[in-house]
Amino acid sequence: MIGLFRASSTHRPVARAIHKFNQSSTAKWVPLNKSFITLTKIILRAASERLNLAQIAVTLRCVTHQGYRHLLLVNDEHDLQVAAVGQVEEFIISSQDTIAAPFANFKAETTFSLPLDFKLSQGNGQRLGYLVAQCRPQGVIKRDPLLNDLALVAEEIVRTIGRYQTRYRAIHVYGDQSFWIGNSKALRQLDQRMDLLAKGNLPVLVRADKGTGKVIAARSLHCLGRPELAPFIESDCSEWEVGNAASILQSLHSFANGGTLFLRNLDALSSSDFHSLHEFWRSASKAEFDGSYSLKLILSLSRVHCALGAAQQHWLAQHAQELYLPSLSERREDIRDLTQFFIQEFALGEAFDLTEEAWCLLESAPWPGQVEELKELIKKLVLVADGTLVSAAELRPLLGQH
DSSP, X not given: OOOOEEOTTTXXXXXXXXXXXXXXGSOSEEEOOHHHHXXXXXXXXXXXXXXXXXXXXXXXXXXXXXXXXXXXXXXXXXXXXXXXXOOOEEEEEESSOOSSOTTTTOOGGGEEXXXXXXXXXXXXXXXXXXXXXXXXXXXXXXXXXXHHHHHHHHHHHHHHHHHHHHHHHHHHHHSOOOOOOXXXXXXXXXXXXXXXXXXXXXXXXXXXXXXXXXXXXXXXXXXXXXXSXXXXXXXXXXXXXXXXXXXXHHHHHHHHTTSEEEEEOGGGSOHHHHHHHHHHHHHHTTOOSTTSOXXXXXXXXXXXXXXXXXXXXXXXXXXXXEEEOOOGGGOGGGHHHHHHHHHHHHSTTOOOEEOHHHHHHHHHSOOTTHXXXXXXXXXXXXXXXXXXXEOHHHHHHHXXXX
16 A cells, blocks of 8 residues: 655645555565676675685575566475476576586585575575585685685675565565665674664664665664564655644554554654654554554664754653664775676676776775765766776766766
């Protein structure tokens, strides 16, 4: 169900993208499309170079449905739906671009494999496939350190699949495809923090600047904490009519009950409207839906350091848990992965690389516009890049425009 709430006198929209999930909306299947394969190849190639491997690949369980391969995220070979679609098969993604079979030259004595296990929302584990690595024949193999490193690669791929599942569910609701890309320490810590916050019922306050992914964070928390049929309702407090917060919140609650209510730009509320939010949560936090889930409340501020009244600060400190989103300057390790992903997205088959000096230039830039600014720069770079290698001299004028 899609709908809009409108304030009584100004007729300004205060809620959007109201959608109650049905069974077909849950992402049991994630499409193995170009962007997923590209992102997986980026991870594998980076691991191959870092660990000095001859080759590394993943095998993934999938089914073909309506002409497209989908990664299977349910342990249900006997499910009638799967039986109707077709047999489960293995799909291979390799660090190498080759026509030959990826495992044709693998030698057992220098090959290592690890399982890829995906944790379902119900807590059960699902075997997705395997990570397989081939060491160089002349290399010195240190088994235990190598297995530890490969376990981190497997964890990164599984985490990417989890983000991709959130992305696929978001497509059903919003039609967009935003999700985080990278494996920096800041992003790994963010994943762990969200896993923890999603398990509780306290409100979550997202502190972040524009462009760091506040909507992605809210949707991820919803998918982690409300996995099946729950609605996700989003509303911008800056669009509310002053003095109408109490009635607006009650209307929003009627649609979000049992799911998630995401209120953006909380700092736009007046003191009286913030008090209405306080009273609303006092009653909503005690309510249950179908005997289990109550409302999940997620709040966000317009920027990290914004002015709040003493009463607002006190209430948030007492009743909400904070989630801080790192800026791009705090996750510079992800800039190469992001850049390579955007090049693959926009280069239309004419992919190119950057010189080391150009990479250093990108990684040292301030990026006040966050990931969106980097994305726009790559769109321009794709149009002017001449050859397979972009130099710092070619990149510098574009950086100057941002």
